[in-house]
Amino acid sequence: MPRWTMAIDLDKCLGCQACTLACRMENNTPIAGPEQANLGRAILWNEVIPQVEGEYPNVTARYIPRPCMHCEDSLCTKVCPVKATYMNEEGIVLVDYDRCIGCRFCTVACPYTTRYFNWHEPYYPESLKAHLNPDVPLRPKGVVEKCTFCVHRLHKARAKAEAEGRVFQASDYVPACVQTCTGRARYFGDLDDPTSLVSQLLKSPRAFHLLDELGTHPKVFYLREG
Amino acid sequence: MSPIEQVVFAPLRKTGVRFYLLCAILGVLVLWGVYAYYLQITEGLGVTGLGRPIYWGIYLTNFVFFIGISHAGTLISAILRVTQANWRRPITRIAEAVTVFALTVGGLQILIDMGRPERVLNVILYGRYQSPFLWDFTCISIYLMSSVTYLYLPMIPDFARMRDKLTDIAPWRKWLYTVAALGWKGTHEQHRRLEKAIAILAIAIIPIAVSVHTVVSWIFGMTLQPMWHSTIFGPYFVVGAIFSGIATLFIAMAIMQKILHLEPWLTDKQFNYLGLLFLVMSVLWSYFTFSEYMTTFYGALVDEMHVANAKIFGEFNWAFWTMVLCNGIIPFVVLIRRSGRTVLGTVIVSIFVDIGMWLERFTIVAPSLTRPRLALEWAIYQPTWVEASITIGSMALFALLFVVFFKLFPSLAIWEVEEGEEIEERGRLIKKLSTQDLRAMEKA
Numbered sequence: 001m002p003r004w005t006m007a008i009d010l011d012k013c014l015g016c017q018a019c020t021l022a023c024r025m026e027n028n029t030p031i032a033g034p035e036q037a038n039l040g041r042a043i044l045w046n047e048v049i050p051q052v053e054g055e056y057p058n059v060t061a062r063y064i065p066r067p068c069m070h071c072e073d074s075l076c077t078k079v080c081p082v083k084a085t086y087m088n089e090e091g092i093v094l095v096d097y098d099r100c101i102g103c104r105f106c107t108v109a110c111p112y113t114t115r116y117f118n119w120h121e122p123y124y125p126e127s128l129k130a131h132l133n134p135d136v137p138l139r140p141k142g143v144v145e146k147c148t149f150c151v152h153r154l155h156k157a158r159a160k161a162e163a164e165g166r167v168f169q170a171s172d173y174v175p176a177c178v179q180t181c182t183g184r185a186r187y188f189g190d191l192d193d194p195t196s197l198v199s200q201l202l203k204s205p206r207a208f209h210l211l212d213e214l215g216t217h218p219k220v221f222y223l224r225e226g
Numbered sequence: 227m228s229p230i231e232q233v234v235f236a237p238l239r240k241t242g243v244r245f246y247l248l249c250a251i252l253g254v255l256v257l258w259g260v261y262a263y264y265l266q267i268t269e270g271l272g273v274t275g276l277g278r279p280i281y282w283g284i285y286l287t288n289f290v291f292f293i294g295i296s297h298a299g300t301l302i303s304a305i306l307r308v309t310q311a312n313w314r315r316p317i318t319r320i321a322e323a324v325t326v327f328a329l330t331v332g333g334l335q336i337l338i339d340m341g342r343p344e345r346v347l348n349v350i351l352y353g354r355y356q357s358p359f360l361w362d363f364t365c366i367s368i369y370l371m372s373s374v375t376y377l378y379l380p381m382i383p384d385f386a387r388m389r390d391k392l393t394d395i396a397p398w399r400k401w402l403y404t405v406a407a408l409g410w411k412g413t414h415e416q417h418r419r420l421e422k423a424i425a426i427l428a429i430a431i432i433p434i435a436v437s438v439h440t441v442v443s444w445i446f447g448m449t450l451q452p453m454w455h456s457t458i459f460g461p462y463f464v465v466g467a468i469f470s471g472i473a474t475l476f477i478a479m480a481i482m483q484k485i486l487h488l489e490p491w492l493t494d495k496q497f498n499y500l501g502l503l504f505l506v507m508s509v510l511w512s513y514f515t516f517s518e519y520m521t522t523f524y525g526a527l528v529d530e531m532h533v534a535n536a537k538i539f540g541e542f543n544w545a546f547w548t549m550v551l552c553n554g555i556i557p558f559v560v561l562i563r564r565s566g567r568t569v570l571g572t573v574i575v576s577i578f579v580d581i582g583m584w585l586e587r588f589t590i591v592a593p594s595l596t597r598p599r600l601a602l603e604w605a606i607y608q609p610t611w612v613e614a615s616i617t618i619g620s621m622a623l624f625a626l627l628f629v630v631f632f633k634l635f636p637s638l639a640i641w642e643v644e645e646g647e648e649i650e651e652r653g654r655l656i657k658k659l660s661t662q663d664l665r666a667m668e669k670a
Contacts, residue, residue: 040277040605049600066600075450081359082352101348102271102341104281105359109449113279113598117341119272141270142341211599214450 002170002190003091004149005198006178007207008065009223012185015063017048022180023067026150028132030122030139043116045147046177062225065186067177068093068114068147069210069218076106076115085144091219092149100143107144111211112218115146150175170196191219227391230491230643234636237486239394245633252626259619262612263338271341275609279598282591284613285339288620290587291470292332293366293442294463298471299325299373300435301503304428313499315646316491319639320478322377324471327627329370331620336362338616358448361441369438372431378406379424383641386410399634439467451594452529453522462514469507469553470583472500473576478628480573486637494568501567504575508557515554532597532604541606542593545585552582 023029023046032042046067053060070093077085077093084100087093107115121141124132132138135152139145154173161168170190178186189198201207206223227235266273276283302321306314337343353360385407389400410416443463446454476497483492522534537546556578560566566575596605 036272039275040279041272042278064600079357079359079449081354081357081363082348083354084348084352099345099348099352100342101345102343103336103339103359104341105357105445107278107281108451108595111450111599113600116278117281118270119277120270144341 001089001192003192004070004154004173004219005189005191005202006067006149006175006220007187007198007201007223008220009183009185009187010062010064011206011223011225012183013063013065014183014185015048015050016182018180018182019046019065019067019177019186020044020048022176023147025131026133026136026176027148028124028136028138029116029145030118030124031128033123036119041119043118043145045114045116045145064210064222065177066112066114066210067220068149069112069216069220070147070149072217072219073215075109075111075216079105079109081105088151090154092151092154093146094148094151095144095146097137097139097143097145102142102144104144111214111216115144117144118142150177228644230638230640231387231391233487233490234638234640235388235392237633238388238636239392241633245629248629249626252622252629255622256619256626259616259622262615262619266338266612266616267343273610273612275607275613277605280592280595280605280607282339282595283607284588284609284617285335286591287584287588288617289332289335289339290442290463290591291584292328292335292620292624294439294467294470294583294587295474296325296328296332296369296373296471297435297439297464297467298328298475299323299376300431301468301471302475302500303376304431304435307424307428308432311499312646312649313495315642316488316638317475317479317496317500318380318642319377319635319637320482321475322373323628323631324475324478325373326370326377327624327631328471328474329366329373330627331624333366333370334623335620338620358441358444362438362445365434365438365441369431369434372427372434376424376427376431379420379427380639380642381406381635382408382410382420383412384636384639386412387640388636402634436464439463446590446594452527452597452599453533453594454590456518458514458518458521462518465507465510465514466583466586469504469511470580472504472507473579473583476500476504476572476576477580480569482632482637483569486632488637491638491643497569497572498564498567501561501572504572504579505557505561505567508553508561508579512554512558515550529597529599533594536593536597536604537589540593542589545589549582549585549589552578553586 024044027045029043029045036042046065049064049066051062051064070087070091072091074087074093077087080086081103082099082101084096085093085106086096102117104117107113107117118139118141122138135156153175157172158168161172170193174188178188187197187201189196191199191202193199201223202221204223206226207221208224209218209221211218274283274285299322302314303318307318337346340346349360349363353363355361385403388403389407392400392403440460440463443459447456447459449455479492479496483489519534519538522530536542557575560571560575565571592607596607598605
């Protein structure tokens with residue numbers, strides 16, 4: 001079984017947020033509007049977080065695109081009372097929208113705050129309704145949702161390979177944010193394959209994980225600015 | 227009817243306008259809360275002040291607060307029974323009622339907080355015991371069942387008395403008391419069995435109660451969030467629970483003493499002794515709080531300091547310092563004096579402590595969530611009128627259940643109080659006898 005991993009090169013990231021937008025369109029995340037967004041109700045599975053350090057004129061700024069880390073030792077799946085959030089056999093952390101009771105234990109347990117709750121009935125403007133992605137189910141009010149590494153693309157890629165009568169390869173599957181990335185800063189692949197690009201990049205001295213000290217062992221890692 | 231029966235049964239036989247008025251006021255408050263909850267169900271949890279990253283707020287605060295109050299009953303009826311403190315006898319019934327209704331309202335808060343309350347059965351169908359949520363579900367259920375049993379068992383002899391002596395009541399109540407009395411005749415064997423059952427339950431309920439607020443604290447303690455992930459939380463929560471439980475019990479005792487004329491039994495002695503226990507819990511609470519912040523500040527981990535500073539100097543400072551005043555300073559200053567451990571003194575302190583303990587739960591739940599490790603900016607939590615209405619409605623529901631309960635059932639465990647009086651009387655006789663005997667022996 002492959003172990004899907006994402007690498008994000010901060011040297012190449014422009015902070016353009018194309019990944020955020022691509023993710024929205026791909027995964028049918030609802031529109032919150034500015035008022036609700038101010039209350040922390042915007043659902044952005046892939047947020048780009050600006051980190052500004054120091055004071056003018058000695059300022060350093062960096063952008064950290066932050067999808068779900070799909071931690072090996074994920075705190076969210078640990079605390080879920082009903083196994084509504086779980087890790088599938090390929091290491092992707094998913095949510096069962098039909099089982100989630102909306103207790104939000106996972107959302108408070110996640111140190112990366114990558115999990116989102118549907119505070120209202122999801123809203124889509126008319127203009128968007130025609131362009132919803134049929135591969136991704138819409139979430140009801142009152143459940144938790146989050147980045148799935150575009151798992152529907154994985155299912156599709158497998159089915160396609162099978163239909164074409166060839167062996168499925170890791171390169172057949174790529175999440176929307178990786179495909180879109182303007183600066184080509186994102187890499188995606190199988191960590192169990194030592195020859196894969198992500199496996200090679202993880203050996204780089206620039207490689208680091210967010211909040212490594214918490215022992216969550218995230219599967220998303222970053223390459224420090226050089 | 228004996229004098230105690232006359233006083234205790236009086237409110238069960240006659241109902242004044244004041245009772246209906248009180249029920250009506252509480253009922254309106256409850257209905258207002260129900261309306262707010264209806265809005266929340268139809269509109270979604272967006273009607274609250276919650277958002278990302280403050281996913282939990284007032285409802286979780288209420289949950290911890292009410293479950294905490296439920297520890298009053300265990301202290302009085304279990305711990306004091308095991309240690310054979312006879313002065314507990316007149317307050318056991320009130321304490322157990324506080325326990326049962328606080329647990330009911332506390333458990334309700336989790337249901338109110340859920341995004342999909344209709345899926346609550348998933349907890350039984352797909353429950354994972356790796357989740358602290360399940361620990362809470364289990365411990366609170368067991369505690370509720372044992373508390374209801376513990377409320378019921380000592381009531382059996384009282385039911386029999388009501389069955390036999392309350393002749394002027396509605397037939398359905400007569401039927402209720404007859405069924406609930408389970409054919410109690412007051413024989414020696416029946417008494418022996420009842421005492422045995424109560425004694426077993428009294429010991430069993432102590433670890434159950436401790437487990438309840440320990441696992442409530444572990445909902446927070448088992449996460450890695452700054453200032454939640456702490457080993458002190460289990461005992462800290464249990465101490466706070468008993469502390470707030472005593473406070474609520476004092477308020478209930480004082481009101482019932484006045485309205486139901488229970489002065490001969492709820493005497494200065496009860497307020498003094500329980501006041502001493504109250505003082506001990508206050509000091510323990512201060513000690514735990516000091517330990518918590520001392521370790522945090524000395525270690526000064528970056529993420530923990532963000533939360534600690536928010537509480538002590540930041541936007542939560544009003545709640546933090548009010549809490550310190552209400553839970554630590556006021557109880558100590560008043561209760562340390564004998565003249566403070568009176569009805570008036572303990573009730574005033576209790577009101578402060580109930581406010582302080584609610585704020586304590588709030589400053590545990592909210593501040594940690596406003597300072598997440600990774601976020602665009604720190605969040606601000608402003609609860610809405612919906613959360614306020616549901617909170618007031620919940621408190622009114624607690625009071626309403628309490629008031630209606632004591633309209634139907636006696637406020638004192640009559641047979642237990644009588645037993646206590648008899649023990650005291652015999653003790654006095656034996657003392658008298660032995661001094662006389664001694665003198666006789668001296669003369670001889």
